Amino acid sequence: MTGADDKIDVSEIEELTPPDRTLMGPGPSDVHPRVLRAMTTPLVGHLDPSFVEIMNEVQELLRYTFRTDNQWTIPVSGTGSAAMEAAIGNVVEPGDTMLVPTNGYFGGRMASMARRAGGDVVEVDAPWGEPLEPANVSDALAEYDPDVFGFVHAETSTGVLQPNVSELTAAAHDHDALVIADTVTSLGGVELRVDDWDIDVAYSGPQKCLSCPPGASPLTLSETAMEKVLSREEDSRSWYLDLSLLEGYWGDERAYHHTAPVTNVYALREALRLVAEEGIEQRWARHERLAGALKAGMEGMGLEMNASDEYWLPSLNAVRVPDGIDDGEVCAELLERYDLEVASGLGDLDGEIFRIGCMGHSARPKNVVYVVTALGDVLESMGADVDPGAGVSATRSALEE
Numbered sequence: 177m178t179g180a181d182d183k184i185d186v187s188e189i190e191e192l193t194p195p196d197r198t199l200m201g202p203g204p205s206d207v208h209p210r211v212l213r214a215m216t217t218p219l220v221g222h223l224d225p226s227f228v229e230i231m232n233e234v235q236e237l238l239r240y241t242f243r244t245d246n247q248w249t250i251p252v253s254g255t256g257s258a259a260m261e262a263a264i265g266n267v268v269e270p271g272d273t274m275l276v277p278t279n280g281y282f283g284g285r286m287a288s289m290a291r292r293a294g295g296d297v298v299e300v301d302a303p304w305g306e307p308l309e310p311a312n313v314s315d316a317l318a319e320y321d322p323d324v325f326g327f328v329h330a331e332t333s334t335g336v337l338q339p340n341v342s343e344l345t346a347a348a349h350d351h352d353a354l355v356i357a358d359t360v361t362s363l364g365g366v367e368l369r370v371d372d373w374d375i376d377v378a379y380s381g382p383q384k385c386l387s388c389p390p391g392a393s394p395l396t397l398s399e400t401a402m403e404k405v406l407s408r409e410e411d412s413r414s415w416y417l418d419l420s421l422l423e424g425y426w427g428d429e430r431a432y433h434h435t436a437p438v439t440n441v442y443a444l445r446e447a448l449r450l451v452a453e454e455g456i457e458q459r460w461a462r463h464e465r466l467a468g469a470l471k472a473g474m475e476g477m478g479l480e481m482n483a484s485d486e487y488w489l490p491s492l493n494a495v496r497v498p499d500g501i502d503d504g505e506v507c508a509e510l511l512e513r514y515d516l517e518v519a520s521g522l523g524d525l526d527g528e529i530f531r532i533g534c535m536g537h538s539a540r541p542k543n544v545v546y547v548v549t550a551l552g553d554v555l556e557s558m559g560a561d562v563d564p565g566a567g568v569s570a571t572r573s574a575l576e577e
C-alpha cells in the first residue's frame with residue numbers, strides 16, 4: 177500500500193492498454209471509431225458560442241431519435257441512471273403515488289428512486305421474462321389511482337420488449353397518470369415513438385443502442401410533464417438533477433448550472449449523427465435483422481431463447497443456459513479465449529440465462545457470427561449438448577436472406 181507521504185513509482189502503473197474486447201453484453205456496446213475520434217477533439221468552454229451551437233444540434237438530433245417534438249429534450253450529465261433519476265426525481269413529488277412494474281431489475285430501480293423522491297410505490301405484477309399485460313395495468317391504475325406510471329420498454333435484465341405501449345399510455349392517461357418510460361435499451365435500437373405513443377417522459381443511456389461511451393444520457397419530457405415539474409411545491413431533492421434549474425442551461429438562457437461534460441456531448445453528437453445518417457427506421461430494421469441472425473444461430477445450435485417471439489428484444493437476447501452448464505464459467509471463458517463480453521443473468525433469472533447484446537455498432541454481421549461461433553465452441557468444450565456448426569449455418573442463412 178502506498179500512503180500519502182510516499183513517492184509513487186509511476187513506472188509500475190503502466191500506460192493504459194485495455195484489452196481489445198468485443199462488447200456483446202448488456203452495455204456498453206462497441207463504440208464507432210467516428211465517436212472515439214470526436215472524443216479526441218479539443219475542448220471548448222461549455223458556454224462558448226460554438227458549444228451552444230453544438231447543444232442545439234444535439235437536442236435536434238435527440239428529438240429525431242426519440243421521434244418527438246418535445247422542446248424539453250436534453251442529455252443529462254451522467255449515465256442512464258442519472259437521466260432516470262432526473263425523470264423520476266422531478267416528476268414524482270412527495271406524497272405522489274407511482275405505479276411500477278415487477279417484471280425485471282429496472283422496475284425495481286424505478287421503485288427505489290420513487291421512494292427517495294418521497295413517493296409511495298405501488299406495483300403491477302408480471303413474472304421476470306414476461307411483459308406487462310395491459311389488462312393488469314388497467315386494473316392497477318383503477319385500484320391505486322397513481323399520479324405516475326413507469327414501465328420499462330426494453331428490459332435489459334430479461335430480454336423482454338414491452339409490446340402494446342400505446343395501450344398502456346392510453347390507460348394511464350384515462351386515469352390522469354403521467355407515463356415515464358425507461359428506453360435505455362430501446363432508443364436507437366428498436367422501434368420507439370415517443371409522440372405517437374403518447375409517452376410523457378422517456379429517458380435513455382448512450383452506451384447501449386447508441387454505441388457511445390457512458391456520460392451524457394438522453395431525456396425528453398412533454399409540455400404536460402414539464403408543467404408538473406415547474407409547478408412543484410417542493411424543490412426536487414437533488415440539486416444537480418433539478419430540471420427547473422437545468423432549464424436555465426438547456427433552455428433559451430444558456431446560463432451556468434454545472435459544467436457540461438463537453439467530451440461526452442461531442443461523443444453523443446457524433447453517435448446521433450450516425451443514427452440520422454443511417455435513418456432511424458433503417459436502424460431499427462438493422463437491429464432486427466442482425467439480432468434475428470444471432471437468435472437463429474442460438475436456436476440453430478440447440479439453445480432456447482428465454483422470451484417468446486412476440487416480445488423478443490433484438491437489442492438484448494436472453495438465451496437459456498443449457499443443463500449442467502455454469503453460466504459464470506462460460507462468460508469467463510469467452511472473455512479469456514475470445515476477448516468477448518456477454519453477461520449472465522441477474523435477479524430471478526440468475527444462473528438461468530446469458531444476456532447477449534446486439535446494440536448499435538455491435539449489431540454487425542462480423543460480431544454476430546463471432547458470438548455464435550465463440551459461444552458454440554465454449555459450450556461444446558464444456559460438454560453441453562449443442563451443435564455449433566448448425567448454429568453458424570443458421571446465422572449465415574439468416575444473414576443471406
Ligand SMILES: *Cc1c(COP(=O)(O)O)cnc(C)c1O
Nearest residue numbers: 255256257282330332360361381
Ligand atoms: C443500463 C440500464 C439502465 C441504467 O443505465 P446506467 O447507464 O447503467 O446508469 C437503466 N435501465 C435499463 C433498462 C438499462 O438497461
